[in-house]
Amino acid sequence: MYLVSNAEMRRLDRYTIEEVGIPAIVLMENAAAGVAEWAAELTPEGGHIVVAAGKGNNGGDGLAAARRLSSRGFSVDVWLGIAPDRLTGEAATQWGALQHWPVRIHVDDGSSDWRELWEGADLIVDALLGTGLSRPVDARLGRVIDAINASNRPVLAVDLPSGLDGDTGRIMGTAIRARWTLCLGWAKRGLVMGDGPRCAGTWRVWDIGLAPKGPERVGASRVRMIRKEEVRAWVPERPYDANKGHYGHLLVMAGHARMWGAALMSAVSAYRAGAGLVTVAVRGDAVPPWLGIHPELMTAFWNLPEEAPALVEGKQALVVGPGLVRFDGDVSWLKALLGKVRYAVVDAGALEIWKEAIESGWRPSAQVVVTPHPKEMARLTGLDTAEVQADRIEVARRVARSCGCTVVLKGAYTVVAGEDEGVWVNPTGNPGMATGGTGDVLAGVIGSLLAQGLPPGQAAAAGVYLHGLAGDLAAQAEGLASMVATDVIAQLGPAIRQVVERG
Numbered sequence: 001m002y003l004v005s006n007a008e009m010r011r012l013d014r015y016t017i018e019e020v021g022i023p024a025i026v027l028m029e030n031a032a033a034g035v036a037e038w039a040a041e042l043t044p045e046g047g048h049i050v051v052a053a054g055k056g057n058n059g060g061d062g063l064a065a066a067r068r069l070s071s072r073g074f075s076v077d078v079w080l081g082i083a084p085d086r087l088t089g090e091a092a093t094q095w096g097a098l099q100h101w102p103v104r105i106h107v108d109d110g111s112s113d114w115r116e117l118w119e120g121a122d123l124i125v126d127a128l129l130g131t132g133l134s135r136p137v138d139a140r141l142g143r144v145i146d147a148i149n150a151s152n153r154p155v156l157a158v159d160l161p162s163g164l165d166g167d168t169g170r171i172m173g174t175a176i177r178a179r180w181t182l183c184l185g186w187a188k189r190g191l192v193m194g195d196g197p198r199c200a201g202t203w204r205v206w207d208i209g210l211a212p213k214g215p216e217r218v219g220a221s222r223v224r225m226i227r228k229e230e231v232r233a234w235v236p237e238r239p240y241d242a243n244k245g246h247y248g249h250l251l252v253m254a255g256h257a258r259m260w261g262a263a264l265m266s267a268v269s270a271y272r273a274g275a276g277l278v279t280v281a282v283r284g285d286a287v288p289p290w291l292g293i294h295p296e297l298m299t300a301f302w303n304l305p306e307e308a309p310a311l312v313e314g315k316q317a318l319v320v321g322p323g324l325v326r327f328d329g330d331v332s333w334l335k336a337l338l339g340k341v342r343y344a345v346v347d348a349g350a351l352e353i354w355k356e357a358i359e360s361g362w363r364p365s366a367q368v369v370v371t372p373h374p375k376e377m378a379r380l381t382g383l384d385t386a387e388v389q390a391d392r393i394e395v396a397r398r399v400a401r402s403c404g405c406t407v408v409l410k411g412a413y414t415v416v417a418g419e420d421e422g423v424w425v426n427p428t429g430n431p432g433m434a435t436g437g438t439g440d441v442l443a444g445v446i447g448s449l450l451a452q453g454l455p456p457g458q459a460a461a462a463g464v465y466l467h468g469l470a471g472d473l474a475a476q477a478e479g480l481a482s483m484v485a486t487d488v489i490a491q492l493g494p495a496i497r498q499v500v501e502r503g
């Protein structure tokens with residue numbers, strides 16, 4: 001499923017209308033059918049629905065939905081934010097049609113906030129502004145948006161919560177806080193960035209009949225949500241004659257001393273995600289007692305940085321960094337390491353070292369997946385965290401392009417940017433995953449998929465999807481506040497089963 005910008009959406013609409021020949025009013029009717037369908041599901045039978053309609057096509061969608069909801073037996077009020085004679089195009093057509101249905105109509109007087117109207121609704125349909133938002137919301141419309149929010153009545157937003165920028169997810173002055181959003185045609189980027197997740201509530205995409213080849217034809221940039229079906233196709237199969245050699249050997253170079261748990265969690269997660277063999281590289285020369293919790297793990301020993309590269313020989317992939325602290329000479333050590341393996345995940349403690357090496361002009365022969373969280377990304381790019389968060393997709397894409405690697409920018413709606421400019425956004429996961437160790441788990445899962453032979457983009461996208469899904473299952477079992485990283489590990493198996501098994 002594509003995630004498009006406002007400008008791309010306009011091109012996609014135009015392509016279907018002008019080149020494919022489906023009239024705009026048909027698309028609007030399709031949109032309205034979806035809005036009416038969901039609104040009807042959300043409202044008690046015969047309940048009271050108030051539609052807030054703006055002056056453009058988003059308002060037109062709302063007017064058409066009002067008509068349909070009235071026909072379905074709901075009591076409908078329509079509020080219009082512009083003098084009716086100033087409506088144009090399809091919205092004007094919808095206004096004309098609406099006059100033949102028994103709905104109560106209110107036209108904005110420019111001064112009141114219509115508080116009582118909103119407070120009396122079982123459901124408010126927000127059709128004030130959609131992809132046409134082009135400037136901050138003015139005082140007049142702002143007053144109404146604030147009153148709708150203050151009413152605390154449930155809101156279903158049409159296409160986008162009004163006031164939210166569809167490109168960036170930024171609130172333009174003020175914005176509707178919707179409980180649900182029906183996104184029309186294609187998903188909009190603003191839903192997964194900035195304030196989008198907070199303003200849009202639960203959202204889904206409704207097919208309004210746009211031509212499926214549109215994104216290719218109009219040259220939409222390749223930003224997509226990761227779908228379960230894709231992940232299913234990527235996860236390696238387990239034929240009856242499988243042996244562990246088919247599923248790769250991963251080396252985990254990670255935490256020691258106070259952060260040994262990072263190594264353990266990465267390594268166990270890698271096994272849970274299907275790796276054939278996992279070796280943990282241990283500083284020192286004795287097997288630490290904590291490794292005994294998981295006797296399926298293998299160990300390799302090293303003391304001096306220059307001993308590290310030899311350990312990766314014969315392994316299909318490497319995870320380096322979780323819980324790792326810096327030590328002298330580490331730039332050349334990491335360079336040597338990334339010269340001896342095909343695939344690597346560079347995470348946490350290794351990211352700074354990797355940055356230094358990259359800035360000196362060096363490029364690894366390994367295909368690298370880096371997994372920064374927003375703060376680490378800020379350090380990598382010299383931006384501040386807010387700047388990273390304000391433009392997650394483009395920041396990730398830029399680093400992927402300039403460093404020649406795959407970038408996983410963690411956080412709500414994790415972004416995966418491939419070397420080839422393709423971007424995936426992950427729909428799974430929840431705020432319960434903001435707990436120590438979940439990043440180590442992710443590094444292990446991606447490393448595992450790399451060891452099993454998935455190319456970096458797929459390993460990263462499948463990894464974040466499965467990791468998030470395991471987190472969702474852990475949240476179901478333990479609750480958002482109580483779940484911990486080992487709960488996520490415990491749910492990796494059920495998550496993979498859910499993806500691999502059809503249905």
Ligand SMILES: NC(=O)C1=CN([C@@H]2O[C@H](COP(=O)(O)OP(=O)(O)OC[C@H]3O[C@@H](n4cnc5c(N)ncnc54)[C@H](O)[C@@H]3O)[C@@H](O)[C@H]2O)[C@H](O)CC1
Binds near residue numbers: 014031058130133160
């Ligand atoms: N085009 C199509 O074929 C389809 C569009 N659909 C829906 O239409 C909207 C986009 O419609 P558009 O008329 O382009 O814009 P809006 O309705 O979002 O905005 C209306 C109007 O408002 C003005 N405006 C911009 N910013 C502000 C502001 N801050 N305050 C007040 N007014 C503002 C601007 O001049 C706009 O012209 C899309 O989201 C869909 O809902 C249908 O789905 C069918 C196909």
Ligand SMILES: [K+]
Binds near residue numbers: 129157161
């Ligand atoms: K809207």
